[in-house]
Amino acid sequence: MRGFQPQPVDDDRLTAILTAARSAPTSSNLQAYSIIVVKNRARKERLAELSGNQQFIQEAPIFLVVCADIYRLKHVTKRQGHVFAAETLEMFLLASVDASLSLQNALVAAESLGLATVPVGSIRNHPDSVADELNLPNGVFALAGLAIGYERAGIRRGVKPRLPMSVTVHEEQYATGSLDEGLKAYDTVMIARRTYDGRRVSIAGEPEHEGVDYGWCEHTARRCTRPETIAASASLRQNLRTILEKRGFSFR
Secondary structure (H helix, E strand, O other): OOOOOOOOOOHHHHHHHHHHHHHOOHHHHOOOOOEEOOOOHHHHHHHHHHHOHEEEEEEEEEEEEEEEEEEEHHHHHHHHOOOOOOHHHHHHHHHHHHHHHHHHHHHHHHHHHOOEEEEHHHHHHHHHHHHHHOOOOOOOOEEEEEEEOOOOOOOOOOOOOOOOOOOOOOOOOOOOOHHHHHHHHHHHHHHOOOOOOOOOOOOOOOOOOOOOOOOHHHHHHHHHHHHOOOOOOOHHHHHHHHHHHOOOOOOO
């Protein structure tokens, strides 16, 4: 679903969504995340441009930017007269998980209220420019966006099928015995659904229409060999560690 009506989202619904987001589980109650609520059309347009020129971000009446946030933890530590020593990869992961859980709660709450949502990972395409636009201090990183609003009629094609439970759910220990069988079954569904029509990832030297069984496995494998097909600005995202270190995170 990537299209919204101009109808605004009322304040009560937004408050409920944000309350759900703020009620998400958080490691050690550190609450290492922040949410920027963006309604201003001009700002949404700029964020849309920074996120791969995705029109639906402009259309959505509300765009949440969910951030991993250790700025507040550093501030509190200094305020209380201590030295912040959690300059670790674990702290970055903790903040990222906190932010992800918050985003998921917001998504579920919005959908339960009759709204539509689109998570936006491409907010990470231009981290420094997004940080400037949102006035993010060092220690705050825009992890993902969430467009919220009322969907335009005819946009949604139903729930996209997922990999079979036998592939993604394991009992007691990780198992691969039914992996290939499950992948084959999933490919059959996705090919019949024509999910990847017009989205074929090309390979140098390959005839344009080679093969017909182009499903999830082939599409996914090709994307993993060409990271620029995963992120529109893969060259930037490949440098995320450098950018994050510059923005106050550590990976020791």
